[in-house]
Amino acid sequence: MTVARVLDTIRRRWYVAIPVAVVVGGVLIPLVYLLLRALQADPGTLWDLVVRGRTLQLLGNTVGLTAGVLVGTSVLALPLAWLTTRTALLGRKVLTLLGVLPLAVPGYVMAYALMATTGEYGTLAQMLGLVVPRLSGYTGAWIALSLSTFPYLFLNLRTAFLGLDPSLEESARALGRGRWQVFVQVVLPQMRPAFLSGGLLVALHVLGDFGVVSLMRYDTFSYALYIQYAASYDRVYAACLALMLLILTGAVLLLEARLLKGLLFHRTESGTGRTAAQYGLGRWRWAGYAFALGVAGLSVVLPAGTVGYWMADSAASGVPWSSLGAALWDSVSASAPAAVLAALLALPVAYLGVRHPSNWTRVVERVAYLGYATPPLAFALALIVFSLGAVPFAYQTLGLLVMAYAVHFMAEAVGPVRSALYQAPPHLEEAARSLGRSPLGAFVGVTFPLVRRGLLVSMAFVFLSAMKELPLTFLLAPIGFETLALNTWSYAEEAMFGQAAPYALTIMFVSALFVGVLLLREQATERSAAAERT
Amino acid sequence: MGAIFVMSPPILSVQNLTKRFGPAAPPVVHEVSFEVEDGEIFSILGPSGCGKTTTLRCIAGFEAATEGTIAVRDQVLSGPSVHASPDTRDVGIVFQNYALFPHLTVRENVAFGLNGASEAARAQEALEMVGLDGFEGRRPQHLSGGQQQRVALARTLAPEPDLLLLDEPFSNLDALLRQETRQEVRELLKNKGMSAVFVTHNQEEALSFSDRLAVMRGGQLDQIGTPEDVYYHPRTLFVAQFLGRTNLLLSRAAGTEADTPLGRVGLNEAAEGTVLVSMRPEHLGLEAPETSDGTVGTVVGRAFKGHDITYRVCCEGSEYLVHTDNRQFYEPGDTVAVRPLEPAVVLESRSTPAEVPSGATSEPELGA
Known part of the structure; x- marks a missing residue:
C-alpha cells in the first residue's frame, strides 16, 4: 500500500483510526520510550546489568513458575472439564459453577488466604492446633497461581469437549480401540488448540502477576521489578527488567502462535450437532465427586472461609467502615470511567472487524489484545517513565490510571460488542439507509439499539476487572489513592490478616459479580447457538 | 433490445456501469447498460458471482460506481463525480434475508421510512396491502418466513419509492410458498404500477416474474429481452444453456x-x-x-x-x-x-x- 492509500483508508475509517491510535500509542509509545531510556545508559553498564547470573536466575524462576502453573492448572482443569461434560454425574451444572467460581478470587487474595491459613498464627494453627510452615516462595506462588488461574483453562477445555464430533470417537471404537486408547489417541489430540489458548491465558497471568509473587516473595522478573521500584529505585535497571519481561512475554506469544499454526485446520465440521455419549462411571463416580469437591474446597471454600474467619476477627475490634467506604469510592471512581472508555474504544474496533473482515482488520483487532498481553507492571513502569519525562502534568493523575485501565482491559470489552454486532447484520443498516436515514442516523436508529446490551456487558466486564486490579493501581495511583485491592495487598504484605479481611471480602464480592456476568453471557451464547441449530 | 415505447422517459437508466473493488482488481460489473420502463418488472438473471447483486447495490447507492451513470427519472444518481447516498435516492430495496429490524415491532418496521402526521395511517395501509393487518404489535422473529417477506415488502413500499429493487427475495421461502408469493407480489406491483428490478439466479423465477429480463455472466449482460424472446431466441451459448x-x-x-x-x-x-x-x-x-x-x-x-x-x-x-x-x-x-x-x-x-x-x-x- 502506498502512503496515499493508507492516508485515504485512515480518512474513510476515522472512527477506527482514533481508538487504534489510542491503544497502539498508549501501549507502544511508553514502551518505546522505556527502551530508549534504557539505551541511554552507557553500553558497559547495560551489559553488566543484563548479562549476569542474577538475570539467568530470574529467568529460570519466572519460566519455572510459569511451567509449574501450566502443569498445575492442567491437572486441575482437565479432569474437571471432562467430568462436567462427558460423564453422567448428577449436578454437573453445580460442578461447572465450582470450576468457574475461582475467578472470583484474585491471585493476591488467594495468596493472602494461603498465608493466613498456614504458619504459626494461621487459621490452621489457631483452630486445629496444626502448625504447618507458612507457605511462601515457589511452592506458595505455585499453589496460589494454579488455584486462581485454572478456570481459564477449564473454560477452554470444556468448550472443546462439548464441540467434539462424537463420530470421530465412535469410528475409533469401531476400529477396535479401547476407551482409554480413544481418549489418548483421539480425544486428547483434539484438545490441543484449547490447551494452547487456555494455557496462553494462564501463562500471561503468571508472567503479568505481581500480587502473588510479591506476597510469596518469590524472585521472578515481576518481583525484582517491584523491589527495584519499592526500595532502591534504579531506573535503568528497572527499565531493563521490564524490557526482559516484555521479551519473555513476546516469546510466549510467538510460541503459542507457532504451536497453534495448522492445528485449527484439523478440526472437522461437527455438522451433526449430536452430543457425545456420556459415561456412567459406576463406582468411580465417588472419585469424580471427591476430585471436584476437593478442587472447589481448595480454590473457593478455603479463601472464602479464611477471609470470613479473619473478618470475624476484625469485626470484633470494629470494622473500619469509613476507610472501607473511602477505598470503595476510590476503586469505583477509577473503574467506572475506565469501563466507559474501554467500551467506547472497543465499539469501533469490533465494528470494523465484523463489518469489514480482512487481514488488516484482524491486525486491528489484535491490537486490542496488545494492552492485555503486556505485563501490567512493565506497562505501568513504562507509563511512569514516559509521563515523568514527556508529559509531567499527567504523572500520578487519575486520568492516567483510567487510561491505563482502559487500554489494558479493552480486550475484555471487544468480545461482547462483537457478538452483539453479529445480531445486527449490515443489511439492517443498509435497509435503514434506503429508507432515508443518514449513515449516522442508521447507526443510531438500528445498530446502536441492538448492540446496547453488548456494550453494557462490556462495561460490566471492564468495571469489575478494574475494581480488583492491583499492579497498575500500585504503580499509577495518585498519592493517597487507596483502592480495595491496594488495601488488601498492603495489609496482607505485612501479615495483618485481620485488617486485610474487609477489603478482601469486598473484592471477592465484586469478583463474584464478575463471574455472574460471565456466566449469564455464556448462557446467552449457548442459547443463541442452540437457537441457530434448530 | 432497448426501449420500444419512447413515449415517456425510462424510470431507470443504467449506462456503461462498471464496478471494480480496488483500482487493480478486475471489474465485477463491466460496461452494463439497460433501461427500465415505467411500471415494468425487469429481472437480472445470472449464476452466483456474475455481478447481478453488485449492479443492484450500485443502483441502491450502497456501492459507488467506478464508471458509468445511473439515472432515475432523468436525475443522475451515480455518474462522473456524482454519488447520491442511499438515503437520498427514492429507491427501495428488499433483501434476500429481509433485514427486518429485530428490536422493532412490525408496525415500527413498516413506519421506519415514513415521517409526518400520516405515518401511522400509511404504515397501516401498507400492512393491509400485503394482508398483514392484525400483526402490527408482533416482533419480526415471531413471524413465519412468508410473513417476514411481506413485512419487508410493506416496509419498502410504504414510502412509495420511484423504483423497487428485489435481491433474491423469494429464495428463503420453501418451494410451494415461493411460487404463490411470487404471483402475489407480481400482482401487487402491477396493481400499483411499480417499477422494479429483480435479481435472481433461478431461471424459472425470472421467466415467470418479469416483463423483460437480462441474462448476466462474468459482469456483462449477454442478452436483454422478453422472457419468450430470450428463451426461444438465445443469442449466446451461455443464455441457451442457462435458461433450461x-x-x-x-x-x-x-x-x-x-x-x-x-x-x-x-x-x-x-x-x-x-x-x-x-x-x-x-x-x-x-x-x-x-x-x-x-x-x-x-x-x-x-x-x-x-x-x-x-x-x-x-x-x-x-x-x-x-x-x-x-x-x-x-x-x-x-x-x-x-x-x-x-x-x-x-x-x-x-x-x-x-x-x-x-x-x-x-x-x-x-x-x-
Missing part, C-alpha cells in the same frame, strides 16, 4: 438453412459456414422410423412427468433431449426418427463452435 436444457447442433449454414446432425433445418436468421445452433427439446418430435425422413436413433432413456415425457435419444453417438406429449410412448431400445419442428437458433459463441460437442446440454447450473 437445450440441444446443441454443430452445423454448416448456408443462408437460412443448415445441415445439422439431425438433418437439414431452417434457421432463425441467415448465417454462413460452421455455426452452433440451439434446438429446445420441445422443438423436436419423435416419429416412427418407417414413415419419417427424420434422423434415426435409439431411445436410451425416458422420464415420464405426467403431462409430458422427456426422451433421451442417441443419434450417431450424441444424445438429444426430446419433449413429447404423453400420447407418444416408446421404450428404451426402440428405434425412432427425430424430427425438428421449428427453425433452429443460431448462437453467437465466444469460443469457436467446433469446441462444443453436439448433443443435449446438462442441467443449467444454479448458483448458490
Whole structure:
C-alpha cells in the first residue's frame, strides 16, 4: 500500500483510526520510550546489568513458575472439564459453577488466604492446633497461581469437549480401540488448540502477576521489578527488567502462535450437532465427586472461609467502615470511567472487524489484545517513565490510571460488542439507509439499539476487572489513592490478616459479580447457538 | 433490445456501469447498460458471482460506481463525480434475508421510512396491502418466513419509492410458498404500477416474474429481452444453456438453412459456414422410423412427468433431449426418427463452435 492509500483508508475509517491510535500509542509509545531510556545508559553498564547470573536466575524462576502453573492448572482443569461434560454425574451444572467460581478470587487474595491459613498464627494453627510452615516462595506462588488461574483453562477445555464430533470417537471404537486408547489417541489430540489458548491465558497471568509473587516473595522478573521500584529505585535497571519481561512475554506469544499454526485446520465440521455419549462411571463416580469437591474446597471454600474467619476477627475490634467506604469510592471512581472508555474504544474496533473482515482488520483487532498481553507492571513502569519525562502534568493523575485501565482491559470489552454486532447484520443498516436515514442516523436508529446490551456487558466486564486490579493501581495511583485491592495487598504484605479481611471480602464480592456476568453471557451464547441449530 | 415505447422517459437508466473493488482488481460489473420502463418488472438473471447483486447495490447507492451513470427519472444518481447516498435516492430495496429490524415491532418496521402526521395511517395501509393487518404489535422473529417477506415488502413500499429493487427475495421461502408469493407480489406491483428490478439466479423465477429480463455472466449482460424472446431466441451459448436444457447442433449454414446432425433445418436468421445452433427439446418430435425422413436413433432413456415425457435419444453417438406429449410412448431400445419442428437458433459463441460437442446440454447450473 502506498502512503496515499493508507492516508485515504485512515480518512474513510476515522472512527477506527482514533481508538487504534489510542491503544497502539498508549501501549507502544511508553514502551518505546522505556527502551530508549534504557539505551541511554552507557553500553558497559547495560551489559553488566543484563548479562549476569542474577538475570539467568530470574529467568529460570519466572519460566519455572510459569511451567509449574501450566502443569498445575492442567491437572486441575482437565479432569474437571471432562467430568462436567462427558460423564453422567448428577449436578454437573453445580460442578461447572465450582470450576468457574475461582475467578472470583484474585491471585493476591488467594495468596493472602494461603498465608493466613498456614504458619504459626494461621487459621490452621489457631483452630486445629496444626502448625504447618507458612507457605511462601515457589511452592506458595505455585499453589496460589494454579488455584486462581485454572478456570481459564477449564473454560477452554470444556468448550472443546462439548464441540467434539462424537463420530470421530465412535469410528475409533469401531476400529477396535479401547476407551482409554480413544481418549489418548483421539480425544486428547483434539484438545490441543484449547490447551494452547487456555494455557496462553494462564501463562500471561503468571508472567503479568505481581500480587502473588510479591506476597510469596518469590524472585521472578515481576518481583525484582517491584523491589527495584519499592526500595532502591534504579531506573535503568528497572527499565531493563521490564524490557526482559516484555521479551519473555513476546516469546510466549510467538510460541503459542507457532504451536497453534495448522492445528485449527484439523478440526472437522461437527455438522451433526449430536452430543457425545456420556459415561456412567459406576463406582468411580465417588472419585469424580471427591476430585471436584476437593478442587472447589481448595480454590473457593478455603479463601472464602479464611477471609470470613479473619473478618470475624476484625469485626470484633470494629470494622473500619469509613476507610472501607473511602477505598470503595476510590476503586469505583477509577473503574467506572475506565469501563466507559474501554467500551467506547472497543465499539469501533469490533465494528470494523465484523463489518469489514480482512487481514488488516484482524491486525486491528489484535491490537486490542496488545494492552492485555503486556505485563501490567512493565506497562505501568513504562507509563511512569514516559509521563515523568514527556508529559509531567499527567504523572500520578487519575486520568492516567483510567487510561491505563482502559487500554489494558479493552480486550475484555471487544468480545461482547462483537457478538452483539453479529445480531445486527449490515443489511439492517443498509435497509435503514434506503429508507432515508443518514449513515449516522442508521447507526443510531438500528445498530446502536441492538448492540446496547453488548456494550453494557462490556462495561460490566471492564468495571469489575478494574475494581480488583492491583499492579497498575500500585504503580499509577495518585498519592493517597487507596483502592480495595491496594488495601488488601498492603495489609496482607505485612501479615495483618485481620485488617486485610474487609477489603478482601469486598473484592471477592465484586469478583463474584464478575463471574455472574460471565456466566449469564455464556448462557446467552449457548442459547443463541442452540437457537441457530434448530 | 432497448426501449420500444419512447413515449415517456425510462424510470431507470443504467449506462456503461462498471464496478471494480480496488483500482487493480478486475471489474465485477463491466460496461452494463439497460433501461427500465415505467411500471415494468425487469429481472437480472445470472449464476452466483456474475455481478447481478453488485449492479443492484450500485443502483441502491450502497456501492459507488467506478464508471458509468445511473439515472432515475432523468436525475443522475451515480455518474462522473456524482454519488447520491442511499438515503437520498427514492429507491427501495428488499433483501434476500429481509433485514427486518429485530428490536422493532412490525408496525415500527413498516413506519421506519415514513415521517409526518400520516405515518401511522400509511404504515397501516401498507400492512393491509400485503394482508398483514392484525400483526402490527408482533416482533419480526415471531413471524413465519412468508410473513417476514411481506413485512419487508410493506416496509419498502410504504414510502412509495420511484423504483423497487428485489435481491433474491423469494429464495428463503420453501418451494410451494415461493411460487404463490411470487404471483402475489407480481400482482401487487402491477396493481400499483411499480417499477422494479429483480435479481435472481433461478431461471424459472425470472421467466415467470418479469416483463423483460437480462441474462448476466462474468459482469456483462449477454442478452436483454422478453422472457419468450430470450428463451426461444438465445443469442449466446451461455443464455441457451442457462435458461433450461437445450440441444446443441454443430452445423454448416448456408443462408437460412443448415445441415445439422439431425438433418437439414431452417434457421432463425441467415448465417454462413460452421455455426452452433440451439434446438429446445420441445422443438423436436419423435416419429416412427418407417414413415419419417427424420434422423434415426435409439431411445436410451425416458422420464415420464405426467403431462409430458422427456426422451433421451442417441443419434450417431450424441444424445438429444426430446419433449413429447404423453400420447407418444416408446421404450428404451426402440428405434425412432427425430424430427425438428421449428427453425433452429443460431448462437453467437465466444469460443469457436467446433469446441462444443453436439448433443443435449446438462442441467443449467444454479448458483448458490
